[in-house]
Amino acid sequence: MRSTTVTVATPATSANAYDFIVVANRLPVDRKIGADGEPVWQRSPGGLVTALAPVMENNDGAWVGWHGAPDETVEPFDQGNMHLVPVPLSAEDVEMYYEGFSNATLWPLYHDVIVPPEYHRTWWDRYERVNRRFAEAVSEIAAPNAVVWVQDYQLQLVPAMLRSARPDVKIGFFNHIPFPPYEIFAQLPWRARILDGLLGADLVGFQRQSDANNFLRSIRRLRGHIVRGSAVHVHDDAGTPTHISRAEAHPISIDTQRIIDLAKSPEVQERAKQIRSELGNPDTVLLGVDRLDYTKGIAHRIKAFGELLDDGRLSVGQACLVQVASPSRERVGSYLNLREEVEGLVGRINGEHDTLSHTAIRYLHHSYPVEEMVAMYMVADVILVTALRDGMNLVAKEYVASQDDQVGVLVLSEFTGAADQLRHAIQVNPHDIDGLKDAIVQAVEMPEAEAKRRMRIMRRHILSQDVTRWSETFLRSLSNEEIEVGAEK
Ligand SMILES: O=P(O)(O)OC[C@H]1O[C@H](O[C@H]2O[C@H](CO)[C@@H](O)[C@H](O)[C@H]2O)[C@H](O)[C@@H](O)[C@@H]1O
């Protein structure tokens, strides 16, 4: 096995140094090899990084996570205001803990078994070992009585491991993806171990109240602890009470002001005009932005759009769908299959409907920087967020934030966390293709006054409930301060 050591900057970490630590599977930057063969740092994919990066930039703390490259040990380094502490993963760890147990067992299980989860004991063993490594890395650098905030399904065993190594620290956990109903969770051969891992946290946060309820119901069914409201009275095997762990909903959000500032910047506005003109100035631009993931309902959306072209309810030149499908988990089988399915569908629809001057679907298998994302949001008259299941979906919130002078329309799946907050979107069941087609036509034809009214209400929400508010509310609850949940800032 090849292993390289790369020192990026002066080591910034020492033992027992940090009062505040975030630990996530990923660091905010990924180490990749550039076209010239030299290593480069790129922003990591996904909404977890989008949400946590601004929180960490404004807090003096450390971020512990994997740097995205297998078989490499990287020394701790600083990036902007952030102190990053890489946890190395071998190629085998990546295969069994990340691609395997995290993304081929837990991810599909927690997302309504859209594809069948795979259960392998060797993957579980590796998940446990890697979780222990993360817990040890945190334990070494946490100051006495530090606050440690563990993120997401890849690290569900870390809270209990950390509690036993460092009973002095305050432990929060936030689950970015849904927590499944008991009837689905019960499939997991290691279900009790996962619950015990999570119960190591003083506060377990979820995107939706229904996720918290699902979690509490599994605790009642499988662990026998007393549950009173959101509080779980945890006891040890001998029945001696040990601590209280609470489960609460804390819906995540975005750095709203940053998106608004970008939408106002002359460069982004100019770029938006350029994109529209490059698309041939269609009357209506529809947009989809997702990691290429089977949870996102990309094929459902493309199918609905294709049928609208077949039916003559939309036409090429009048309407164009731009679909950003950023690369994700490319070595996991179900992701490979999805890519084939989506690209086959796009090819067929474009083949049937494109003209020499206009395309039906502009499909982009790329990852773009935030400036380009905001320019695309500004171009889009309609955005289609049709996830079959999604913890939150920050794209929906970013779109709303970017509509400063625009009057875009958000079509939003009811199976996203965002649907709880963005109630004035056109909400859809993406499995209902006829309903989805009608919703798309309703969005395209929506009178401006109606679109403005809906957008104004959604923007009010996004402005007051931003990501800073999310982290403050969670961390205040973790430290047991009195808070008024849901109060405006
Ligand atoms: O790290 P990857 O395997 O490349 O995946 C990217 C991230 O995807 C998931 O994001 C989730 O978090 C978002 C913010 O809370 C939320 O809006 C979205 O609904 C979730 O799917 C995953 O949970 C992260 O751990 C990954 O880093």
Ligand SMILES: O=c1ccn([C@@H]2O[C@H](COP(=O)(O)OP(=O)(O)O)[C@@H](O)[C@H]2O)c(=O)[nH]1
């Ligand atoms: O090319 C892209 C595609 C997506 N994103 C960002 O990736 C995040 C996706 O988060 P979301 O919660 O919607 O879904 P996730 O990928 O985390 O499941 C959002 O901040 C997008 O702006 C990006 O920066 N470039």
